[in-house]
Amino acid sequence: xxxxxxxxxxxxxxxxxxxxxxxxxxxxxxxxxxxxxxxxxxxxxxxxxxxxxxxxxxxxxxxxxxxxxxxxxxxxxxxxxxxxxxxxxxxxxxxxxxxxxxxxxxxxxxxxxxxxxxxxxxxxxxxxxxxxxxxxxxxxxxxxxxxxxxxxxxxxxxxxxxxxxxxx
Amino acid sequence: xxxxxxxxxxxxxxxxxxxxxxxxxxxxxxxxxxxxxxxxxxxxxxxxxxxxxxxxxxxxxxxxxxxxxxxxxxxxxxxxxxxxxxxxxxxxxxxxxxxxxxxxxxxxxxxxxxxxxxxxxxxxxxxxxxxxxxxxxxxxxxxxxxxxxxxxxxxxxxxxxxxxxxxx
DNA sequence: TTTATTAATGTTATATTATAACGTATCATT
DNA sequence: AATGATACGTTATAATATAACATTAATAAA
Ligand SMILES: [Zn+2]
Ligand SMILES: [Zn+2]
Ligand SMILES: [Zn+2]
Ligand SMILES: [Zn+2]
Numbered sequence: 001x002x003x004x005x006x007x008x009x010x011x012x013x014x015x016x017x018x019x020x021x022x023x024x025x026x027x028x029x030x031x032x033x034x035x036x037x038x039x040x041x042x043x044x045x046x047x048x049x050x051x052x053x054x055x056x057x058x059x060x061x062x063x064x065x066x067x068x069x070x071x072x073x074x075x076x077x078x079x080x081x082x083x084x085x086x087x088x089x090x091x092x093x094x095x096x097x098x099x100x101x102x103x104x105x106x107x108x109x110x111x112x113x114x115x116x117x118x119x120x121x122x123x124x125x126x127x128x129x130x131x132x133x134x135x136x137x138x139x140x141x142x143x144x145x146x147x148x149x150x151x152x153x154x155x156x157x158x159x160x161x162x163x164x165x166x167x168x
Numbered sequence: 169x170x171x172x173x174x175x176x177x178x179x180x181x182x183x184x185x186x187x188x189x190x191x192x193x194x195x196x197x198x199x200x201x202x203x204x205x206x207x208x209x210x211x212x213x214x215x216x217x218x219x220x221x222x223x224x225x226x227x228x229x230x231x232x233x234x235x236x237x238x239x240x241x242x243x244x245x246x247x248x249x250x251x252x253x254x255x256x257x258x259x260x261x262x263x264x265x266x267x268x269x270x271x272x273x274x275x276x277x278x279x280x281x282x283x284x285x286x287x288x289x290x291x292x293x294x295x296x297x298x299x300x301x302x303x304x305x306x307x308x309x310x311x312x313x314x315x316x317x318x319x320x321x322x323x324x325x326x327x328x329x330x331x332x333x334x335x336x
Numbered sequence: 337t338t339t340a341t342t343a344a345t346g347t348t349a350t351a352t353t354a355t356a357a358c359g360t361a362t363c364a365t366t
Numbered sequence: 367a368a369t370g371a372t373a374c375g376t377t378a379t380a381a382t383a384t385a386a387c388a389t390t391a392a393t394a395a396a
Contacts, residue, residue, distance in 0.1 A: 005308040035363085037373070056353065072376065077354065082373095093261040094316055096353060096382095113310045124304060132297060133319060140173040140290065141324035142281045148262055150316045151301060156309035203392085205344070224382065240347065245383065250344095264353095264382060 004102040005113060005122035008051040009155045018048045021100050025088050028104060034086060042066060043079040044100065047089055052119040053097035056080065092121065094150050099123075110147050115155035117162075122155075172270040173281060173290035176219040177323045186216045189268050193256050196272060202254060210234060211247040212268065215257055220287040221265035224248065260289065262318050267291075278315050283323035285330075290323075 007017060025044055029036040036044075046062050047054055054062075056076045064071040080098055083089040087104045091097070092112060099112075099121055111124040129149070137144040154162060175185060193212055197204040204212075214230050215222055222230075224244045232239040248266055251257040255272045259265070260280060267280075267289055279292040297317070305312040322330060 001304075003308065005310070009308070009310075035373080039374080070376095072374095073354070074356090074376080075374070078374075093318070111304075113305065113308060115310075116313065122308065122310075124308075126304060129297075129300060129304075132300065136169075136279075136292060136294060136297070137281065137319060137321065140171065140177070140281060140292075141327065142173070142177075142283075142290075142319070143322040143327045143330075144319055145284065145321040147320065148316075148318045150261070151305060151310070151312055152315065153305065153313040154311040159309065159311045162311075203343080207345080240345095241383070242347080242385090243345070246345080 001127075002103055002106055002125040003122055004051075005124065007102075008120050008122040009115075009157055014050075017051075017102070018045065021048045021088075021102070024104050025086075028086055028088065032086065034082070039063075039075060040079045040082050043076065044083055044088060047083075047098055047100045051099075051121060053092045053095050053099040053114075053121055055095070055097045059098070090123070092150065093148055094152075109149060111149040111151070113151045113153070113155070115158055116152050117154055117158035120155050120157075169295075170271055170274055170293040171290060172219075173292065175270075176288050176290040177283075177325055182218075185219075185270070186213065189216045189256075189270070192272050193254075196254055196256065200254065202250070207231075207243060208247045208250050211244065212251055212256060215251075215266055215268045219267075219289060221260045221263050221267040221282075221289055223263070223265045227266070258291070260318065261316055262320075277317060279317040279319070281319045281321070281323070283326055284320050285322055285326035288323050288325075 021044065022041070025036055025041070028034070042063055043059055046059055046066070056073060059076045059080070060071050060073060063076065080089065084091060084098075087101060087108075089098050089100050090110065090112070092099060092114065095114070102123055103125065106125055107127070107130070109125045109129050111126060111129060113122045113124065115121070133147060134144055189212065190209070193204055193209070196202075210231055211227055214227055214234070224241060227244045227248070228239050228241060231244065248257065252259060255269060255276075257266050257268050258278065258280070260267060260282065263282070270291055271293065274293055275295070275298070277293045277297050279294060279297060281290045281292065283289070301315060302312055
């Protein structure tokens, strides 16, 4: 199992998350002869400002402020599509939002734990889950191509807060 | 494990699916003192016309034709919200679409196998999956409240078609 | 059976998310 | 420099979803 849940849900040196993500992105783009242009890198950086997914129009606002000029939706969607293609980010369908991938080079489960309170979202890669879904698909003669697994609930911090307020 | 995948992916007497769904709906509404009004029942029937999810505006078109009068989006979303609340239908987030639930009274995994070719969508309830997701959540101290699991691929029929055309 | 209360619907407008279309600029190759 | 491919700017619009408020219908009380 591979997850960034401890980082996501606990105080940490987030600049290391950002740096790691940008380094991965540069490597991957070099490998695949893909161009990490200024816009694309900015969008990736914006998504890595936190561990909470951002919607396209939130990205638009932020990029617009960053560049101090108007930015059109198409600009965002193009950058997002590029990053999705490369696996540098993921789309969270239930939120219509996007989030940086913490391990773009690893096997994926496309499994996310989404805090419905604070929005923080951790990714999990888990072979057992993948194997189980594959075997369920096999039994149904369903040719599995991809998956989107979204868990909703409370992150450790928000669970603790809820616990406190119900006790106090 | 509980699934309607055989029904979904094979020729069958679909009127039985419809009748079962409507009977379940009536029972559930009676139990919960909820009113299955004409609009709500029509929307449920429309969703049960096939095993493929329908979007809100597809429902709007169809209900409009059925009633031979204009229908506003709000009408559809209200009916859909009602049916979702009762668990009579599900929302497929990746498709922005809705589908009837084949076993509204059972434990759920909210797991769907979606054919990217023909759109047919089967639901699966599977304790092992649920247990595994629960244990992953526990390890991460994540308080799991709900989940949305979507598998994309080819249904048996479309798999067979693809196989044929690649052979021929 | 009137009256009050609640639940459901009608209606209009608008918010949010996403794509289409087409021209321009930039980059890589020759 | 000429060419073709890729990326971006810009405008418009499509597709999905919600807000707000008036009206009607169903239920409950008087
Ligand atoms: Zn971090
Ligand atoms: Zn990832
Ligand atoms: Zn059927
Ligand atoms: Zn169901």
